[in-house]
Amino acid sequence: MVYLGFILAAVITVFAAIKLSTYADTIGEKTSLGGMVVGTIFLAGATSLPEVTTSVSAIVLDSPDIAVGNVFGSNMFNLLIIASFDLYYRRQQIFKNAGKSHIYTASIGLLLATVALLALSLKIDYSILGIGVDVWVLMSIYGLGIWLISYLTKKYPEEPVAEPEEYNLSAIPLKRAIIGFVIAALFIMGAGTLLTVTGDQIAVITGLGASFVGSFLIAATTSLPEAIAVLVALQLRNYNLAIGSILGSNLFNILILGASDVFYRQGSIIAAVSDVHQITAAAVGILSVVILYALVRKPRESSIRYAMPSVILVILYFISSYLIFIQ
Secondary structure (H helix, E strand, O other): HHHHHHHHHEEEEEEEEHHHHHHHHHHHOOOOOOOHHHHHHHHHHHHHHHHHHHHHHHHOOOOHHHHHHHHHHHHHHHHHHHHHHHHHHHOOOOOHHOOOOOOHHHHHHHHHHHHHHHHHHHOOOOOOOEEEEEHHHHHHHHHHHHHHHHHHHOOOOOOOOOOOHHHHHOOOOOHHHHHHHHHHHHHHHHHHHHHHHHHHHHHHHHHHOOOHHHHHHHHHHOOHHHHHHHHHHHHHHHHHHHHHHHHHHHHHHHHHHHHHHHHHHOHHHHHHOOOOOHHHHHHHHHHHHHHHHHHHHHOOHHHHHHHHHHHHHHHHHHHHHHHOOOH
């Protein structure tokens, strides 16, 4: 029954994410926001809801390692998602066709990963208003980063990318898209709670440990919305929505540490977790560098040369996974 519940939650997440991405594309099309903003803020926040419920539920179950492992593991898995789809759709050259505004998001993500690694290494057990000082720093960087992205995007606007006519979603009314988006987000949030409860039981049954289960099994399944959202966005030829949802989710996930720390009443949550999370945070930072390079480099005409950063990212992901597994 535990495994059945886990699979059921994963299936609900997949179907809700399909609707979520479709409605997000419509909202971006029918408003002045565009795919980059909708992907980085709205879709990213909605697809990160399973991580929110999973991490908070893990704290309630007194498993801070699952909560923190889920955040950094999800960020790591998200970058694997975009690299994998980039390889599959290499002829479309996703990064080449995406807006350069994503460089801002990727840079903030790299900064957050670096600060998180420093926090996990120092483990300062000091809290302000029930939240660790290190988490306060991370949340402040996130807030300033979102403001900076919004400011730079408005100051240096890019030419909108023309979408193929067959992918136009004008048949869906804006009001229906907004309501559908909210409903799909609620379904995803509910499924995230079920994923945590069953995942925690699987950790006990299999003996794999909370850190590993949180960083991989639960992180991978709570990242299903991001994976499906990217797939649907790419099928809609909306590259900004696809990349924005992944990079934006990695930023939004940092806020989840704050929510988890509020519920964790035994001090700073980062100071309480296993040292193995340092490897995960370091891996996120290294993978973020690869993504940043893929965004800033000059366009490559050859699909093989173009795909090299994504190939390197996939290899680094599995090396990092092995290092975490053997700890």
